[in-house]
Amino acid sequence: MSCCSDSAPSSAMTAWNSTIPPTSASGPVVRALRRALSDWGGDGTVYVGYSGGLDSTVLLHGAHALWPERVVAIHVNHGLQQAASAFDEHCRQQCERLGVVLRVHAANVPETGNTEAAARAERYGWFGQVVSKHDVLWLAHHRDDQVETLMLRLMQGRGFYGMPRSRLLLAGAASGLLQRPLLDLPRTMLRAYAADADLEWVEDPSNAELDKDRNWLRHRLLPELRERTSDLDQSLLDALQQQRYLELGLLQALGGEPHRVSVASLPEDRKAAVQALRVWLSSRSQLLPRTAALEDFVAQLGAPSDRQPLLTLGGGNSLRRYGGYVHLVRALPELESHYPLALPGQLTLPHGELRVLGATDGFHPDGPVRVEFVGAHPGLRIRCRGKHHAVRALLQAARVPPWQRNDYPLLLDDRGPLAVPGIAHRDHGGAAGRLFDAGWHQHAQLR
Template identity: 35%
Template sequence: MSQSAIDLPSRLLLNLKPWRNATAWHIAFSGGLDSTVLLHLLAHLAKTESLPPLTAIHVHHGLQAVADAWPDHCRSVCDALGVPLQVVRVQVQPGASLERAARDARYGAFMDVTQANQVLLTAQHRDDQAETLLFRLLRGAGVRGLSGMPRRRPLGGGHLVRPLLDITRTELETYASENHLNWIEDPSNQDRQFSRNYLRHQVFPALTARWPQAMATMARSAAHLSEAQGLLDDLAQIDLSQASTPSDFDWLGLPSLELAALEKLSVARQRNALSHWLEPRTRLPESDHWSGWDSLRDAAVDARPIWRLADGELHRAGGRLWWLSGGWLSPVLAAGEWPDPALPRALPGNGVLTLTGQIPDGPLQIRYREGGEIMELPPRGHRDLKRLLNERGVPQFVRGRLPLLFKGEQLLAVPNLQGLEGGAAGSWNLHWQPPNEDQGLS
């Protein structure tokens, strides 16, 4: 057996040392060369090392007829190694990029099976990292994209870990040959219409013929860029800490930032901080489409600018930026009567209302703003609701969602707003719990 094949188990164990206390290791098992080697290595290490319980996960995309035989192959390999196998069938959504759609479906399945304190192990290696760097470079990626695939990242309730990123494809092939492993050859891997396959079969052979260490040096560049991205993330945290000030409307439960704190930064630092803040919430725009941020930031004080992104919208109101997504972007549905005000009133797509204290006589109704509403405020008399909301600085995007309590045509209360939310002398109080993530927000 070659020296590299002998070293492989010890190198793998070293890379997985931080994860030895996980409650389970799931292995993403396509049946191809890379994942077959990873599975074989771990199954044999488990005989002599104290490892978390191993299971294999095979995702069946249903994109090729030949793939129907792959679950049986994977099952036979797992049976021989004594590793339980879970086969997950997914629906790949049609779209412009079949590669991306299949990946999204696959990682959605991985997310579902990875519970708290569990790890999903995937078999990407150093050559894959170099391909990723060049592929993203050709697409104009920034530092984050050129960092390549991270060695670890959160996934589901646990983590995704790539323990082979310092191993070459040649080393995996040598191990597979010396251990007489059998694996699936996916015909689509030869289809050079796919960009990654074109790079693998056309571009990299030419590069390595001229520069034999091209794969290693490109993977090293990805590591340098990953370190640079870490420094940018640290800077973003510092800048965001200055902008993450309290708001009178924190009860909305919406992410928000103070605009003035961001405006003090250079344009590059603004984009860095915002990218860091938005990244867990939405797919980020390409660099050419950041003009939406400029328009939002520079709009007149009395304007109501909106920056529409892939998975939500950034609004500006009250000197702050607000992130809205999911149910916040859907129109509210009529609420109607409140038959028993002693019980909480669920509002369709708009949270929950509760009345506490000496509940006013009914019948009571929940309505939303239509314009022209008047509210009686002793001793101020009758006041226009729009003016009252202006006085309290209520963001425009909230006003149409505020549930209003009526008795007949009399507006009794507006929830959560001081002086408007209840009866005289505090005899009763109307409280609104806006919709949260569990009620359809991203």
Template identity: 35%
Template structure:
């Protein structure tokens, strides 16, 4: 090969310096050229440098018969290098894009394998970055997408690092030939019905023939766009700080923002701020679906608009927008007997109830609102529950999940609401802890 010798080990070690205190390094090991070079580099660096414990993870997608032999190949390579290997079989969900479904299954396995303060290393390189930028440009991506693959990001409880993004494919090929490495050639990488393969085999070679530095300059453009996205993220952080005001219902643990603070921004800044906020909860909508935000924002004051997104819904009520997912989108309808009120009551899919103070007499039961409920209120007589909830500006999405305490057919209390959650004269109070986000809200 004509490729000049490059000091890949030294460059890699320098890139990994900030991560040498991690609890463990996992290498995503497909068995292909790129990940084989990365594994070999790390295994040999570990012989001469103090590095975290290494392990490899091979994900078997089960999409082609040839792949059945790959786990054994990967075990053989890892045994030679003294690196433990974990083989994970995943189920790829059918869908419009097999590439995307396989990627989601693969990264799901990576998240499960990467613990707190652990690092997953993947072998994407500069040519992959150029392909990513070109692919996303054709799909009409914005700044965030055109910034390409980040060199690092959070992954579950740990982090993902791409330490070879400044290395070209030809450098990896040179290293593999020099060290006589053996690797798997995935037949699917030649299938040009897949968009990435078509770009790799049909488009990029023609571009490089005309502009030999195309891969380098495209990677440089991705870096410029990454910097631009960092500035947009800073702007979103400032705008969101103004919208994260205190709500009377912060105790719900449901993410929310003040609508007026967002509505006062330009349309572009609204989308930028919301993108930064929603990215933690859901796959972001494409350009054609941002009309859902405009409809929610501009609906009549007494309306209860909903914007449905991939992993949940955005609701507007009480001058705020609320992110709802998981159990908040399912009705709570089943009554639950509270046989031992001295102990906390775990509500199915709806958190935990506790009594504070003296427990009311009689058999007690928790129900949920059906409509038409009436409650006796001190100094006010009997009042419709709907009116009482309106007076306290209870968000609509909460009303069907608020635990109602009954004794027989008598409504005694509504959890957590002032003047309704207990009886000052009898000295008791009903406290509800809804499911928090880390308990499965989103």
């Protein structure tokens, strides 16, 4: 086993042994990975978040050894320290030796403000773009990480929240599942696997900086507490589990919709409403706002209906109030300016499904039919049921949320709008009525 220096990573030019050592073949790491894959049940790509450190190295090695044709490593260079480019090079070398495809993202993180939160938002936003709904992303958080997170949250007065074992990634309809297969294992088990497999990894020099709260917890406070209370970690995790039982009851009371919660279901007490909304959001999102920002948002929920309170979560995601609900609004995937469509037919767009059914011989469009979006046609009107209607007014009357209107699809031919799917169809032959049916279903994660 070799580990690089604290100042910068380095690698000996030797190939990785890509097989699991016999002594680890039935050990806790391998069992955890097999269980995670079984729980997921998919057949797509297994993406592994790979920083080059011990934890992600163990995860990548084990996943590749078990399913070599399905694993892709992904690495984010936040550019926040001098050793970042050396970490990149280490990851590239190790993946080349192992025969693993590596995707690297150079993050654009501002050097001022809350850089940690900005880096997190950038990281998870990119994860959501890469990992499709057929895939899974594995991150190497383990039990020690979870204990540190719990203690850190208590120190910061942020509530007793831990890391969920799995959840959907945030960035849109194309995003897949995030899992943490090693969450029940202490770091000592990962280190034992690494020694057994003779793995190489890098140490992030910033992990030794005691001016950072997490590092101080890891190196100073927690070792002393563990000497005094031998079962400290398990006691904290037991308390977390009790908290999760309470949260489960709260989530059931709030309702089961994945993308919105009724304002009326929130507690009347403002502080209780803030905590209820935080619990609901933490079960669905990686991006939790600061308490003060959430308090300000909750204070606006009683504002007149013509106002639209907004809380930005990062990565293009937000909380919005509309129609008596708080909506979790996902970042929208990038759209082309137009898409061709044959009638009748079906078109899968990045943010939903468009279906056109029932076109008859009496329907003859003027030229090719294409799909475009409302935002590209300000002031557009459609003749429907004997009258001309503004498309935006039709969307408003149909209670399409304001943030969805610009990206709502339109069917057009050379004469103009054929249909606002699911809402209005152009009259044909001078008579009201329609000769085909167009429907639109937006992906639930983006509503």
